Amino acid sequence: MTARLTSIEEEADLRARLERTWASPRGLRGVLTAVDHKIIGRRYVVTGMVFFFLAGVLALLMRAQLARPESGLIGPDRYNQIFSMHGTTMMFLFAVPIMEAVAVYLVPLMCGARNISFPRLNAYGYWVYLFGGAMIWIAFLMNVGPETGWFSYVPLAGPEFSPGKRTDFWAQMITFTEVAALVVAVQLVAMILKQRAPGMTLSRMPLFLWAMLVTSFMVIFAMPAVMLASSFLISDRLIGTQFYNPAEGGDPLLWQHLFWFFGHPEVYIIFLPALGMVSHIVTTFSRRTILAYPAMVLALLANGFLAFGLWVHHMFATGLPRLGNSFYTSASIMIAIPSGLQIFAWIATIWDGKPRFRTPLLFVIGFIIIFVLGGLTGVMLAAVPLDLQVHDTYFVVAHFHYVLIGGAVFPLFGAIYFWFPKATGRLLSERLGAWNFWTFFVGFNVTFFPMHLLGLIGMPRRIYTYKAGLGWDLWNLIASLGSVLIAVSMVVFVVNLVISLRRGQVAGDNPWEASGLEWATSSPPPSYNFLYTPVVTGREPLWEGEGVLPVMGGVGVDQRQALCTTIVEAEPDVRQPSAGPTLWPLLAAVATTGLFIGSIFHEWALVWGAIPLAATLVGWFWPPGPTRRQAARAALAEEGT
Amino acid sequence: MTRHRLVGDLSDLPDHAFGSRSLMWWAVVGFMLIEGAGFLLAGGAYFFLVGHVQPWPPGQVPPGLTWGATFTVLALLSEIPNAWTKARPRPLATGPRARDW
Numbered sequence: 001m002t003a004r005l006t007s008i009e010e011e012a013d014l015r016a017r018l019e020r021t022w023a024s025p026r027g028l029r030g031v032l033t034a035v036d037h038k039i040i041g042r043r044y045v046v047t048g049m050v051f052f053f054l055a056g057v058l059a060l061l062m063r064a065q066l067a068r069p070e071s072g073l074i075g076p077d078r079y080n081q082i083f084s085m086h087g088t089t090m091m092f093l094f095a096v097p098i099m100e101a102v103a104v105y106l107v108p109l110m111c112g113a114r115n116i117s118f119p120r121l122n123a124y125g126y127w128v129y130l131f132g133g134a135m136i137w138i139a140f141l142m143n144v145g146p147e148t149g150w151f152s153y154v155p156l157a158g159p160e161f162s163p164g165k166r167t168d169f170w171a172q173m174i175t176f177t178e179v180a181a182l183v184v185a186v187q188l189v190a191m192i193l194k195q196r197a198p199g200m201t202l203s204r205m206p207l208f209l210w211a212m213l214v215t216s217f218m219v220i221f222a223m224p225a226v227m228l229a230s231s232f233l234i235s236d237r238l239i240g241t242q243f244y245n246p247a248e249g250g251d252p253l254l255w256q257h258l259f260w261f262f263g264h265p266e267v268y269i270i271f272l273p274a275l276g277m278v279s280h281i282v283t284t285f286s287r288r289t290i291l292a293y294p295a296m297v298l299a300l301l302a303n304g305f306l307a308f309g310l311w312v313h314h315m316f317a318t319g320l321p322r323l324g325n326s327f328y329t330s331a332s333i334m335i336a337i338p339s340g341l342q343i344f345a346w347i348a349t350i351w352d353g354k355p356r357f358r359t360p361l362l363f364v365i366g367f368i369i370i371f372v373l374g375g376l377t378g379v380m381l382a383a384v385p386l387d388l389q390v391h392d393t394y395f396v397v398a399h400f401h402y403v404l405i406g407g408a409v410f411p412l413f414g415a416i417y418f419w420f421p422k423a424t425g426r427l428l429s430e431r432l433g434a435w436n437f438w439t440f441f442v443g444f445n446v447t448f449f450p451m452h453l454l455g456l457i458g459m460p461r462r463i464y465t466y467k468a469g470l471g472w473d474l475w476n477l478i479a480s481l482g483s484v485l486i487a488v489s490m491v492v493f494v495v496n497l498v499i500s501l502r503r504g505q506v507a508g509d510n511p512w513e514a515s516g517l518e519w520a521t522s523s524p525p526p527s528y529n530f531l532y533t534p535v536v537t538g539r540e541p542l543w544e545g546e547g548v549l550p551v552m553g554g555v556g557v558d559q560r561q562a563l564c565t566t567i568v569e570a571e572p573d574v575r576q577p578s579a580g581p582t583l584w585p586l587l588a589a590v591a592t593t594g595l596f597i598g599s600i601f602h603e604w605a606l607v608w609g610a611i612p613l614a615a616t617l618v619g620w621f622w623p624p625g626p627t628r629r630q631a632a633r634a635a636l637a638e639e640g641t
Numbered sequence: 642m643t644r645h646r647l648v649g650d651l652s653d654l655p656d657h658a659f660g661s662r663s664l665m666w667w668a669v670v671g672f673m674l675i676e677g678a679g680f681l682l683a684g685g686a687y688f689f690l691v692g693h694v695q696p697w698p699p700g701q702v703p704p705g706l707t708w709g710a711t712f713t714v715l716a717l718l719s720e721i722p723n724a725w726t727k728a729r730p731r732p733l734a735t736g737p738r739a740r741d742w
Contacts, residue, residue: 006645117664186671190664198649220671224679228686243686249694254686261682509643520643532645551645554652563651564664572651574658 005548006532014531017557022114022528024581033581035119036527040126041105042423047130048098054137055089056490058082060483063447067480069468079464080147081166085140087150088170092177093133095408096219096266099273100184102415103212105423107188109518109525110206112197112534114555114562115578117190118183120585120620125183127589132176135597139169146170149462151263152233154244154255159237168237168600171230175596178223185219188212195562196570197517198552199536206516206539207290210297211276214304215269221308222265229258239603253318260311268307270404272300274411275342278364281414282346284514285361286353289540291345299338306335316384317391325384332382336375343368358512359433363414366441367406374402377452392462395455401448413440413493420497421511425523426504432496439489446482450475515540520549533563536570558636584620591616 024034034040061082065074074082108116116122139145147166148157157167192213196205232243233255242248244255283290290296312320312328346368355361377399381387390396413436421427454475459466466472510519519542521530532551538544555563555575562578565571591613598605660666691697 003646003648006647011645118668121668182675186668186675189671190667194664194667220674221678224675225682228679228682232686243690246693249690251690251693254689257689258682258686532647533651535648545646548644548646550648552649552651553647554650554654561656562664563654564658564662572649572654574662575651575654575656576658576664577656 003550006551011531014557015526018528018531019526021556021558021560022526024527030581032586033583035115035123035579035581035585037104037108037116037119037122038423038525038527038529040116040122041101044101044104044126044129045098047126047133048094048101051089051093051133052098053490055086055094056487058086058089060487062086063480063483065464066466066476068477069466069470069473071465074464076464077147080462081140081143081145083462084146084149084152084170085136088136088146088173089133090404091150091266091270092173093129093136095270095404096181097129097177098412099215099270099408100181100188102277102412102419103188103208103215103273104184106419106518107191107209107212108195109422109521109529110209110516111191111195111200112517112520112530112536113191113195114529115560116187117195117562118187118579120579120582121183122187124585124589125180125187127586128176128183128592129180131589131593132173132180132596135176135593136169136173139166144169146173151259153259154233154236154252157233157255158244158252165600168234171234171237172596172600174226174230176593178227179592181219182223185216185223188216189220192216193567194564196565197534197536198563198565198570198572200517200565200570202568202570203294204536204539206276207279207293207296207300208273208276210300211272211279214300215272218265218269218272218304218307222262222269224262225258226262229255229262232258234599238599253315256315256318257311260314261308264311264314265307267400267403268303270408272303274367274408274415275300275303277411277415277418278346278367279342280514280516281360281364281411281418282349283540284418284512285356285358285364286350287356288349288353291349291352292341293539296342296345299341302338303335306331306338310335313382313387316387329382329384333379336379339375343372358417359428359430359437360414360418362434362437363410363417366437367410367414370402370406370410370441370444374399374404374406378403390455392460393455394451394459394461397461398448398451398455401444401451405444405448410440413437418512419518420500421504421507422518422523422525424501424504425507426500427507427511428500428504429496432492432499436489436492436496439485439492443482443485443487443489447479447486448482450479450482454479510542515543517541533572582620584616588613588616588620 022036024030024036024039061074062079065071065079104116104122108114136145144164144166146152146169148162148170152167152170155161157170192205192209196209232241235241236243236245236250242250244250244252246252279290279296309331310328312324313332316325316328346364350361357365377395381390381396381399417428417433454472457471459470459472459476466476507523509522511523512519517534517536518525520534530551532553533555534541535550535552537550542549552572555561560578560580561575563572564574564576566573591609595605595609595613598609657663
């Protein structure tokens with residue numbers, strides 16, 4: 001076939017036919033049956049941000065309580081629930097899901113595909129996540145919220161010290177969110193390995209895809225640990241097993257090992273997608289390709305591997321053998337190498353480029369500063385003597401807020417400013433963006449920097465109040481004032497979203513002149529994402545070819561079809577059917593929810609709950625009968641003539 | 642608006658494939674990895690706890706083998722439909738039905 005430019009008429013015709021094939025149904029049915037990754041991704045992001053704001057409100061309550069000594073605002077029991085819910089929501093309902101949510105939206109677009117690899121599974125994952133999050137928040141509002149912190153150590157979380165159902169709800173929330181996270185991870189692995197645009201070889205893959213690939217494998221290997229741990233916990237609490245009871249041959253340390261075998265990789269599961277986002281923002285706003293691309297990819301892989309070798313640094317205070325401690329100290333310090341390498345590459349890219357300091361890049365600069373500070377205290381905490389000294393103090397609280405807010409939330413905000421125009425068709429206001437950034441940056445440091453000092457002078461974490469005269473009063477007051485500034489920043493952000501959605505500058509396809517495939521389609525993208533299958537000839541597809549995108553035709557137009565390519569070279573291989581809208585994922589998620597919540601109260605719910613679940617799965621997997629399908633197709637063909 | 646230059650046509654590609662060429666294969670491998678990781682860690686937990694009590698298993702009589710054995714037999718039997726399905730698609734691969742999957 002000889003290469004030729006497509007004509008406007010044939011594109012219009014194609015557009016109409018693709019729209020007929022790929023459009024989601026309208027009305028309530030459309031809402032409940034949607035499998036479009038953009039619709040699910042958007043919901044996922046919005047839901048994640050709602051949980052972020054809810055957890056933020058809890059943080060404000062804690063700061064209000066701690067602003068002055070012996071404050072009577074919140075009692076100890078309520079305070080326990082509030083800090084547990086804050087951590088739980090931030091980690092399980094915001095940080096991990098929001099990164100996967102962004103990936104659900106962006107990865108298919110970056111791959112040049114029409115939908116995510118498993119559209120129905122994707123919808124199912126979202127519903128399970130939503131129901132799990134709703135469950136734990138409803139429980140919290142009914143005064144049965146978790147009370148033993150976000151890592152719920154036994155024996156505190158065991159049947160003896162945490163009677164009632166509070167910890168059971170927490171343990172089951174874990175199950176919900178891990179199921180949701182795992183289904184997204186599997187989809188992304190399949191998508192990134194098998195559904196990249198023709199020509200997007202592994203060595204040309206955008207760094208966000210690399211980051212999500214590594215992250216997804218980490219999810220696959222890390223999440224089962226916490227599911228196992230929480231299943232042991234709930235069975236200790238519900239049916240009298242003794243996994244964590246030392247009096248009966250169990251061991252509380254088993255919980256810590258299993259939890260942190262998940263918990264430490266989780267930090268990188270949150271952080272690696274953010275690194276991918278940062279690379280895209282840096283490239284776009286520096287107007288040059290990323291420096292040392294192969295080293296960046298290797299650094300992501302190294303982060304992924306090393307992240308599994310550090311979990312014991314959370315357990316230095318448990319009295320493990322010294323040799324083990326030394327190993328985990330060195331592993332913990334070692335992970336600074338790939339992280340540092342990436343920081344240097346970004347700085348060099350910005351340095352060597354022609355940076356335009358728009359809001360996304362501001363957030364990246366904020367990320368670099370804050371994350372480096374957090375990384376430095378991380379290296380300090382990796383040393384056993386120092387760790388023992390500041391274990392469970394506000395120093396640790398300061399450290400992980402620096403790495404998590406600095407390392408993930410700042411890049412996430414940058415990413416929202418960066419990709420918002422793609423998802424909505426309108427740019428966010430730069431002026432409000434700058435206000436958003438500076439109030440967040442200053443507010444963050446005012447809130448969390450004093451916590452380093454508080455920790456060093458001995459303030460333990462998770463206390464609901466403290467006596468006057470310990471030298472903690474001033475720093476706590478300053479931290480609380482800083483948190484108000486963060487709240488102001490978040491209000492600015494929401495105002496910016498609302499105003500820009502209505503009156504923001506119209507973005508066009510590629511407002512930032514970025515290079516990724518996602519910018520090659522309209523904003524917001526149509527239901528079918530791309531008119532043709534894009535062909536990639538380099539690492540920065542849109543910076544090549546002078547405004548003309550090489551494409552291929554021939555992937556289904558009147559039926560939902562997806563292209564599979566080979567893993568390494570991304571050569572076109574197979575055209576596979578892609579699933580359409582259906583109610584089954586929602587029904588299966590409802591059945592799953594019934595089973596999970598039921599099993600909080602009775603072990604037999606596992607058995608009886610499995611029956612409706614199996615029924616919905618059978619409905620879901622029922623092969624479409626040839627006669628009905630063929631009849632529909634025949635009818636369509638008739639319509640066409 | 643992006644302009645497009647058609648450089649190839651994919652309509653000759655097959656509309657189904659088996660093994661690692663199929664997307665489904667990757668999903669199944671993904672879930673096997675998840676389950677494998679779970680089993681591996683459960684095994685790890687066993688070895689973590691086994692040294693704590695002498696003799697093992699601790700305390701009372703271990704649970705009966707009926708349910709465990711039933712489960713194992715069912716799991717083994719579930720291979721029959723798998724093998725049956727695996728044997729089926731090839732003769733159908735060119736027919737209309739295979740495409741509909």
